[in-house]
Amino acid sequence: MKQSNAVACRDIVVAGVGGQGVLVATDVMANAFMSSDLDVKKSEVHGMAQRGGSVISHVRAGPEVFSPLILAGSADAVMALEKMEALRYAHMVRRDGLIVYNTQKIPPVSVSLQQDSYPADIRDRLQQYSSRLVPIDALDVAQELGNPRVANTVLLGAISLYTEIDDLLWMDSLLERVPKSTHKVNQQAFERGRQLAADTAGLD
Amino acid sequence: MSKQLLTGNESIALGAHLASVGVVAGYPGTPSTEIIESMVQADYPNLYAEWAPNEKVALEVAIGASLSGVRSMACMKHVGVNVAADPLMTVTYMGVKGGLVIITADDPGMHSSQNEQDNRNYARFAKVPMLEPSDSQEACDMVAKAFNISEEYDTPVFLRSTTRISHSKGVVKAGDRSATKVEPGFSPDPQKLVMIPAHARKRHPEVLKRLEKLQKLAEIAHNNPPKLNRVEWRDRSIGVVTGGIAYQYVREALPDASVFKLGLSYPLPIGQIKSFAGQVEQLYVVEELDPFWETEIRAAGLSVIGKDRLPSAGELTPDIVRSAILDGQESSSGQQKAQKGAVQDIPARPPMLCPGCPHRGVFWALSRAGVNVTGDIGCYTLGVMPPLSAIDTTTCMGASIGHALGIKKALGDDAPDTVAVIGDSTFMHSGMTGLADVVYNQGDVTTIILDNRTTAMTGHQGNPSSGYNARLKKAPRTDFVKLARGMGVEDVHRVDPYDLQETARVIKEAEEFPGPSVVIADRPCILLDRDSQRAPFEVTEECTGCGFCLNLGCPALYRTGEEKNAPVAINPVTCTGCGMCAEVCGFSAIGEGDDSQ
Numbered sequence: 001m002k003q004s005n006a007v008a009c010r011d012i013v014v015a016g017v018g019g020q021g022v023l024v025a026t027d028v029m030a031n032a033f034m035s036s037d038l039d040v041k042k043s044e045v046h047g048m049a050q051r052g053g054s055v056i057s058h059v060r061a062g063p064e065v066f067s068p069l070i071l072a073g074s075a076d077a078v079m080a081l082e083k084m085e086a087l088r089y090a091h092m093v094r095r096d097g098l099i100v101y102n103t104q105k106i107p108p109v110s111v112s113l114q115q116d117s118y119p120a121d122i123r124d125r126l127q128q129y130s131s132r133l134v135p136i137d138a139l140d141v142a143q144e145l146g147n148p149r150v151a152n153t154v155l156l157g158a159i160s161l162y163t164e165i166d167d168l169l170w171m172d173s174l175l176e177r178v179p180k181s182t183h184k185v186n187q188q189a190f191e192r193g194r195q196l197a198a199d200t201a202g203l204d
Numbered sequence: 205m206s207k208q209l210l211t212g213n214e215s216i217a218l219g220a221h222l223a224s225v226g227v228v229a230g231y232p233g234t235p236s237t238e239i240i241e242s243m244v245q246a247d248y249p250n251l252y253a254e255w256a257p258n259e260k261v262a263l264e265v266a267i268g269a270s271l272s273g274v275r276s277m278a279c280m281k282h283v284g285v286n287v288a289a290d291p292l293m294t295v296t297y298m299g300v301k302g303g304l305v306i307i308t309a310d311d312p313g314m315h316s317s318q319n320e321q322d323n324r325n326y327a328r329f330a331k332v333p334m335l336e337p338s339d340s341q342e343a344c345d346m347v348a349k350a351f352n353i354s355e356e357y358d359t360p361v362f363l364r365s366t367t368r369i370s371h372s373k374g375v376v377k378a379g380d381r382s383a384t385k386v387e388p389g390f391s392p393d394p395q396k397l398v399m400i401p402a403h404a405r406k407r408h409p410e411v412l413k414r415l416e417k418l419q420k421l422a423e424i425a426h427n428n429p430p431k432l433n434r435v436e437w438r439d440r441s442i443g444v445v446t447g448g449i450a451y452q453y454v455r456e457a458l459p460d461a462s463v464f465k466l467g468l469s470y471p472l473p474i475g476q477i478k479s480f481a482g483q484v485e486q487l488y489v490v491e492e493l494d495p496f497w498e499t500e501i502r503a504a505g506l507s508v509i510g511k512d513r514l515p516s517a518g519e520l521t522p523d524i525v526r527s528a529i530l531d532g533q534e535s536s537s538g539q540q541k542a543q544k545g546a547v548q549d550i551p552a553r554p555p556m557l558c559p560g561c562p563h564r565g566v567f568w569a570l571s572r573a574g575v576n577v578t579g580d581i582g583c584y585t586l587g588v589m590p591p592l593s594a595i596d597t598t599t600c601m602g603a604s605i606g607h608a609l610g611i612k613k614a615l616g617d618d619a620p621d622t623v624a625v626i627g628d629s630t631f632m633h634s635g636m637t638g639l640a641d642v643v644y645n646q647g648d649v650t651t652i653i654l655d656n657r658t659t660a661m662t663g664h665q666g667n668p669s670s671g672y673n674a675r676l677k678k679a680p681r682t683d684f685v686k687l688a689r690g691m692g693v694e695d696v697h698r699v700d701p702y703d704l705q706e707t708a709r710v711i712k713e714a715e716e717f718p719g720p721s722v723v724i725a726d727r728p729c730i731l732l733d734r735d736s737q738r739a740p741f742e743v744t745e746e747c748t749g750c751g752f753c754l755n756l757g758c759p760a761l762y763r764t765g766e767e768k769n770a771p772v773a774i775n776p777v778t779c780t781g782c783g784m785c786a787e788v789c790g791f792s793a794i795g796e797g798d799d800s801q
């Protein structure tokens with residue numbers, strides 16, 4: 001599969017809801033960068049914030065990386081495991097950066113209690129930050145593959161297309177981090193994600 | 205050795221192993237917890253590792269080990285040092301035998317803490333040197349340096365991390381393993397180790413002499429081993445004194461500036477900083493939280509820009525550093541300028557009690573009982589979040605019981621019904637003394653121990669009441685019923701918090717009992733006890749959309765539409781089958797799911 005001809009993503013913000021697997025997803029990404037012989041830094045969130053709250057992690061790669069945090073408005077990509085979380089961190093991406101997001105909605109409790117409403121126009125509002133949107137129904141794909149837990153892998157497959165990391169290194173890094181019994185389904189999920197991104201972007 | 209991608213905490217663990225640490229003790233606390241956890245996971249040889257009941261005991265254990273000639277380490281979060289401050293302030297007089305390193309992991313920005321105190325102040329307060337890494341590689345390398353300084357200067361040494369160091373991953377190449385030259389063994393030395401006034405009076409001047417020697421070390425530490433500080437010459441119009449994570453932000457935001465990077469946070473190399481200042485046009489200090497270095501640098505008569513531009517509250521970020529120093533001239537790159545700011549109008553997503561969390565049952569009962577609730581620290585502090593909104597105070601670990609007693613004693617007969625809630629780990633940490641006070645001074649206080657058999661908040665570490673130790677091996681369990689009785693509490697109850705009615709009844713009974721009561725809400729954390737998870741519950745057609753069940757604040761419950769009476773549904777992936785929603789539903793519209801699937 002060809003890679004995107006746009007600038008390869010090296011500074012990536014990953015956002016989601018605590019418990020969705022932001023840590024594993026960013027570990028896979030960071031290890032893949034490291035095996036590509038780049039310097040890597042990654043910031044994580046542990047502790048109280050993990051209990052179902054909004055979670056953000058930064059992954060950075062390059063010849064020499066200083067800050068583990070990315071400057072606002074300069075990330076090459078935002079990858080969001082939940083739709084509203086994509087919007088929450090959209091300002092992190094640069095103007096011509098990429099927003100890869102899961103279209104799955106997880107309403108916070110305040111929305112269920114009807115004290116707040118879940119934003120209706122997320123896609124349009126994301127467009128105001130960048131025109132390069134890659135929406136993916138990752139949960140749906142994962143369920144089709146028979147394991148809802150591989151939704152993040154679908155998204156990783158999608159974003160992999162926009163990095164300079166070789167597919168095989170991505171795959172090694174992924175399989176190292178997930179249980180053996182799920183290797184096959186993770187592999188499939190990754191490939192489906194990569195294909196979906198290629199279709200969305202009209203690159204293939 | 206090949207390179208690895210490690211968090212700061214994993215790097216400290218590796219560094220401790222490479223420095224041949226023999227004893228490590230700590231109490232969990234974000235962002236320090238994974239240091240001990242990863243030492244245990246790596247199964248390093250010749251290492252005794254433990255979770256102590258609290259940080260004071262952890263440090264006391266480490267001191268005992270050090271006095272036995274073994275390199276030892278105590279690990280804690282910033283507020284843990286407050287708890288350990290008593291032994292700290294005196295071990296500094298005693299000195300060490302085997303190297304003694306105290307890890308303080310601070311939490312600027314309060315990602316998981318009740319305050320953001322700057323523990324560099326403890327270094328000055330205790331007259332103890334402090335090292336501060338700026339990334340994972342330094343975190344690994346500085347541990348051995350800390351041990352060497354500790355043994356050479358006969359002092360405990362602080363190694364300070366912050367959340368962004370502890371929880372950021374970076375590439376680490378491990379160096380060689382080194383060992384102490386100290387012979388193991390305990391030899392009595394009362395003049396040095398028994399701090400009665402007569403002995404301590406002789407030790408204090410020694411501490412001051414030691415500090416002078418450390419100051420000399422600081423002055424040469426930038427170009428001589430142990431190479432803790434570093435001067436980086438670039439453009440000389442801006443010179444920045446910085447260290448820790450702030451160093452990375454400076455490099456990111458001001459790539460051309462000259463930098464005096466401090467790895468030894470205390471004491472400062474004032475002579476060297478003066479000479480640096482003399483060679484740059486404008487001197488800046490970029491440090492997170494307090495103007496700790498700035499104050500010393502100003503006291504040395506240098507003029508410097510620091511906290512007049514940078515915030516003293518909250519974390520720094522590369523963005524803040526850039527705009528503070530460049531002062532708007534060039535405050536963002538072209539790209540950044542083009543981007544819009546963050547959205548402000550979308551619903552917040554605060555952390556919540558998990559689906560199936562046993563704490564929910566107690567807070568449901570309390571939110572309905574109309575009592576004051578003095579709270580404590582742990583996952584259960586999330587009981588303050590709406591819709592349960594069931595906690596009225598949270599100060600520090602163990603405070604709930606004393607606060608409840610204080611309210612009762614202050615207001616006497618007019619005191620509102622007041623209940624203290626405290627987790628099992630927190631009760632072992634510092635709740636027992638509060639309960640002793642209630643019994644001793646006959647307070648009419650009900651204490652609810654939320655016994656989920658683990659220290660859940662920080663990632664399920666064992667504690668003396670949970671039945672497993674730091675190596676996840678079986679350990680004796682404190683029996684809370686016997687403990688409470690032994691302490692003189694007559695009215696002791698045990699209840700399953702999943703049984704909402706019974707929980708409410710028991711709390712009421714305890715509340716009405718005149719005198720001290722203890723209620724043990726007994727159910728393991730659902731994340732630990734996967735076996736007790738049942739098939740997800742299901743909402744039937746009977747659902748009227750009244751939304752009453754949503755007052756449980758369970759993240760697995762949601763409305764299926766925007767309209768007012770949209771029926772509720774249950775997320776089958778996150779529901780653990782605890783059944784509390786079915787218990788509160790007035791229409792019997794929630795039922796057990798099919799277990800056969």
Ligand SMILES: Cc1ncc(C[n+]2csc(CCOP(=O)(O)OP(=O)(O)O)c2C)c(N)n1
Pocket residue numbers: 231232233234259281283284285287317318581582583584601626627628629630631654656658659660661662
């Ligand atoms: C002095 C101090 N040490 C450590 C912490 C970090 N910490 C907060 S709560 C907690 C313990 C939580 O365990 P428990 O009381 O059993 O409640 P749970 O989270 O299991 O509900 C810890 C270790 C702290 N806030 N203060």
